[in-house]
Amino acid sequence: MTAQHLPILQVIVPLLAAPLCLLSSNRQIAWLISLIAGWTAFVIAALLLSQALDGEIVSYELGGWLADWGIEYRVDIVNAFVLLIVSGIGSVVLLYARRSVWQEIYHDRIPLFYAIFMLCLGGLLGVAITGDAFNLFVFMEISSLASYALIAFSQERRALTSAYQYLIMGTIGATFILIGIGLLYMMTGTLNMQDIARRLPLISGNHTVVTAFAFLTVGISIKLALVPLHLWLPNAYAYAPSVVTAFIAATSTKIAFYVLLRFMYTLFGASFAFQNMPLSIIFLALALAAMFAGSVAAIFQDNVKRLLAYSSVAQIGYMILGISFASATGLTAAILHLFNHALMKGALFLALGCVYYRFGSVNMEQMRGLGRSMPWTMAAFVIGGLSLIGVPLTVGFISKWYLVVAALELGWWPIAAAILLASLLAVVYIWRIVEAAYFQAPADSSNAVPREAPLSMLLPTWALIIANLYFGIDSSLTTTAAAQAAQCLLAMCMLPP
Amino acid sequence: MTALLFAILVPLVGAVLIVLTGRHPNVRETVSILTAILLFASIASLAPAVFDGARPHLALAEPLPGLALQLTVEPLGMLFALLASLLWIVTTIYSIGYMRARQENHQTRFYTCFALSLWAAVGMAFAGNLLSLFIFYELLTLSTYPLVTHAGTAAARHGGRVYLGVLLGTSIGFLLFAIIWTWQLAGTLDFVDGGILKGTATPALLGILLMLYIFGIGKAAIMPFHRWLPAAMVAPTPVSALLHAVAVVKGGVFFVLKVVVYVFGIDTLPAIDARQWLLYIATATILLAAVVALRQDNLKARLAYSTISQLAYIVLGALLANAAGILGATMHIATHAFGKITLFFCAGAILVSTRRTRISELAGIGRSMPWTMGAFAIAALAMIGMPPTAVFVSKWYILAGAVDAGQMLAVAVLLLSTLLTAGYLLPVVYTAFFETPGKPDNETHGEAPPAILLALGVTTLGTLVLFFFPDLLLAFANQLTGSGT
Secondary structure, three states: OOHHHHHHHHHHHHHHHHHHHHHHOOHHHHHHHHHHHHHHHHHHHHHHHHHHHOOOOEEEEHHHOOEOOEOEEEEOHHHHHHHHHHHHHHHHHHHHHHHHHHHHOOHHHHHHHHHHHHHHHHHHHHHHHEOEHHHHHHHHHHHHHHHHHHHHOOOOOHHHHHHHHHHHHHHHHHHHHHHHHHHHHHHHOOOEHHHHHHHHHHHOOOHHHHHHHHHHHHHHHHHHOOOOOOOHHHHHHHHOOHHHHHHHHHHHHHHHHHHHHHHHHHHHOHHHHHHHOOHHHHHHHHHHHHHHHHHHHHHOOOEHHHHHHHHHHHHHHHHHHHHHOOOHHHHHHHHHHHHHHHHHHHHHHHHHHHHHHHHOOOEHHHHOOHHHHOHHHHHHHHHHHHHHHOOOOOHHHHHHHHHHHHHHHOOOHHHHHHHHHHHHHHHHHHHHHHHHHHHOOOOOHHHHOOOOOOHHHHHHHHHHHHHHHHHHHOOHHHHHHHHHHHHHHHOOOOOOO | OHHHHHHHHHHHHHHHHHHHOOOOHHHHHHHHHHHHHHHHHHHHHHHHHHHOOOOOEEEEEEEEOOEEEEEEOOHHHHHHHHHHHHHHHHHHHHHHHHHHHHOOOOHHHHHHHHHHHHHHHHHHHHEOEHHHHHHHHHHHHHHHHHHHOOOOOHHHHHHHHHHHHHHHHHHHHHHHHHHHHHHHHHOOOEOOOOOOOOOOOOHHHHHHHHHHHHHHOHHHOOOOOOOHHHHHHHOOHHHHHHHHHHHHHHHHHHHHHHHHHHHHOOOOHHHOOHHHHHHHHHHHHHHHHHHHHHOOOEHHHHHHHHHHHHHHHHHHHHHHOOHHHHHHHHHHHHHHHHHHHHHHHHHHHHHHHHOOOEHHHOOOHHHHOHHHHHHHHHHHHHHHOOOOOOHHHHHHHHHHHHHHOOOHHHHHHHHHHHHHHHHHHHHHHHHHHHOOOOOOOOOOOOOOOHHHHHHHHHHHHHHHHHHHOOHHHHHHHHHHHHHHO
């Protein structure tokens, strides 16, 4: 009975938790409600993924209205995998949030914070699960508006301007997406993704369809922070509260990437996107630009959160690179990196959150001597950093391996060399922090005494670190799921035979 | 198989116990020595079976579909593991003397990382495919980094930066690239007698691949990617002795040998034109490093450049790709290890007793430290390849291999480098024994602590014993070439 309603529960649980948080008007209870909702969503996502891994495609009609009239939720392996990582990161971050939020958010606004956090989570999960193009847009706006607000919760004044910047850019992106969806609706007369996918091949030469494709690509690329549309990202990540940075960095761009995959592969179809349209070469150029510009910019940052934000810009480049190969292995690599990058960045930002919790700053200067005063936090940071670099036995290695294999499969060995070269740039920016933490004396002598973060923050951080190692040592779940998802996207498995 | 599992777990468990007993130096160091002895014993217990042709196998995990992290013991790896674990016992005894006499900080971290490094080295020795070998190779780099930067000074940080930069840069930039490319070409990364790349690509492409491997294995310190080794000399002497004369660098050349024998195959290799260029680069490294060594006044730096020169011998022997060359290269791994570790032990003993690091300051030191400098003299003769020492045997085989392969330039360089080796090591002996100190010592010093003397006595004996009883080495090495042809 409930099993049948899992798809809607996936979204509705966090969405309903939001008003409950607000009504509770008690900080502890609000946290508890959102924690329970987050973990419930995680369990539901795990159940959905286990169904999807068996090759089952779950279709759920909202309110019993048949698709095309009503909204359909549709879970295949692709979005089940994305749901798992988003809800997984969400639940770990929520576990971590209690102390961190208490420190960083004005106390009277805490219930409101959790309410909006729940809206954001619900919106992101909704984007992933829905099978309806307009519904996707609505959920995307729910999650985006919630993110702007979440960033603005920070006590730092600069957070307001960066939230505003993000709002402007995000809204432009959303408008583009809406125009794209509108044009598709105009041409196909439906908003259901299945039906759009079925009808589009009949009119693939149509200029309006091409225009819709262009609007959607650019709009999603803004949400995705693909170079050169990434300008909102560094500030937004740098000045948001720690919890928000960790959550958004690990989920929001991933969801945008999922939307890109869904539109390119399922709606338009790979042959339209890569043969009729020059998507491959455009993405290849932008991906390389992102990988190098992002990494080089990261090397020169002084604020460590900003540094990791630029690193995210570079990592998005890797994912886009995977798509640009227009091959099954490339797509697998991209989906794999979506999952793996969420684990790395989530872990790294949570570790930084611990530093911020103790010292109220994450500047390079503040990192000095932290190896002594916060040994566990910095150990976590080092392992997360190694994963980002792509050292074996971490998830980063698995991603790099698949990307390089995909490049060599096509005989693009200069690209393969570029991937490895870019990961060496990661060594430079990660090692700046490691050296500061372990070799430089703290600027302020009071930092020399041990001041480890509280256990309630360390444990979730380490949970993600262990996930980084676990999926690096035994990648059977992630590689199987990613390979199946790639197959599913290429074979358009959303379409009934 | 259980013995294999035991061998790979012992250093890990040892590392944990060392952390736990960190507050009690005596217990901690007992644990260190016991771990080393247990490791050696468990590896040695595997040896007879391996020698009779058994290949114990153990799958640990599967990081990538179809590519397991697995261990398989074969003769070459057995030799490397025996060597590293045996010398670890000696080095631990030496470390105790050295670290206590120098009153170093962070000794628990030191012993822990040492155990982890040995774990990675044994993992490399027993790695069952290229991916596993690469993983342990990288773990060895990372676990030795805290040892290199042990002092925590600006110089140590800079040395660590070069160390990590070169080793990670070459391994990710070239080696990983080569491995993935091999996977792409051959569809397997297993070590197979006769190689896995035969006939998969044109000789030109295989040439590029070979270059990626030889330069990618930065630990083999082929020029121009040798800078990390002198940089690593900021580490405490036991680290330089065991890791940067034995485990790390020999891990590098071991990797080269594995690639030559089991990935390319010694039948395929001579058909690759690029091999000739790599032979020239290896010979150039032998010469250039020896010349640079002549000009170093810092004793450890001189020894480091000597190591670079000697490592190139092994790479040269491997690239000759004939039975004598491989045999010589394999033996040189062991014989050079005993000689070089002794030299480093002596350098450390001098540092502990006199706080001196420069050769120009060593005038007359042979009189106050006769045992240390006596060992130094024997080890120096060994490095040169004088007959009563084991290096003579291995050099002889490499030379024979070069003659067999018709590489006359290599033959000439090998002979010349013997003179150069004498040129940079014998003056140290001469200074120590026959020169009189310029200004009188304002502090009296005697011999090094007994633990240090014991350790360097053992390794000196080793160089001599291996000359008179090279059978064990030869037997192992013969198995390798026997199966390779």
